[in-house]
Amino acid sequence: MIEWLKSLSGLEVAYFIVACIGTLALLIQIIMMIVGAGGDGDIDLDTDTDADGEFDSHTDTGLSLFTLKGLTAFFAIGGWTGMLMLSYDIHVGISVAVSVVAGLAAYFVVWGLIRLMLKLQEDGTLDYASAVGKEATVYVGIPANRGGRGKITLVLQGRYTELDAVTDEEERIPVDTAVEIVGKAGDAFLVRKKA
Numbered sequence: 001m002i003e004w005l006k007s008l009s010g011l012e013v014a015y016f017i018v019a020c021i022g023t024l025a026l027l028i029q030i031i032m033m034i035v036g037a038g039g040d041g042d043i044d045l046d047t048d049t050d051a052d053g054e055f056d057s058h059t060d061t062g063l064s065l066f067t068l069k070g071l072t073a074f075f076a077i078g079g080w081t082g083m084l085m086l087s088y089d090i091h092v093g094i095s096v097a098v099s100v101v102a103g104l105a106a107y108f109v110v111w112g113l114i115r116l117m118l119k120l121q122e123d124g125t126l127d128y129a130s131a132v133g134k135e136a137t138v139y140v141g142i143p144a145n146r147g148g149r150g151k152i153t154l155v156l157q158g159r160y161t162e163l164d165a166v167t168d169e170e171e172r173i174p175v176d177t178a179v180e181i182v183g184k185a186g187d188a189f190l191v192r193k194k195a
Contacts, residue, residue: 012086019079025072073110078103131156131181142173149188164188
């Protein structure tokens with residue numbers, strides 16, 4: 001191995017070192033992804049605090065163009081391509097240009113694949129605003145004229161959900177009555193009997 005390294009030109013040694021480091025980093029990332037150790041050095045965490053005291057923390061799903069996986073793919077593929085080109089005695093300028101293009105191609109393929117995978121993610125948070133206009137069933141009777149709270153049930157975003165409800169109706173809405181959600185009333189939903 002030492003004799004082989006001594007037979008390489010300076011540029012070939014540079015390509016070899018860059019390719020080995022890039023390949024090693026790429027293998028470490030793949031192993032970390034397989035064992036579930038995160039493996040993604042590209043996570044951007046962001047935290048928001050609302051004026052009403054609610055605390056909201058989420059992972060930013062925006063994808064930066066500069067990612068660790070993309071850079072390691074660039075160096076691994078670019079290094080091995082340059083090494084291969086020089087082993088066939090191709091001109092140094094052409095080998096550098098082709099290795100850069102191959103590295104960039106690998107970089108953008110990895111970036112595109114990560115972007116496609118992020119599109120498959122689903123936020124699991126219920127969007128309660130989407131409940132307005134939906135039909136629900138009364139689970140706990142709702143007192144008339146917003147005189148108290150009752151409960152309604154519905155399937156919201158594919159989940160069986162139970163929500164607090166009030167009404168402006170003149171009469172109490174009994175259990176198992178079909179209602180329509182017409183809006184929000186504080187932290188409860190305003191409902192009316194389904195016509």
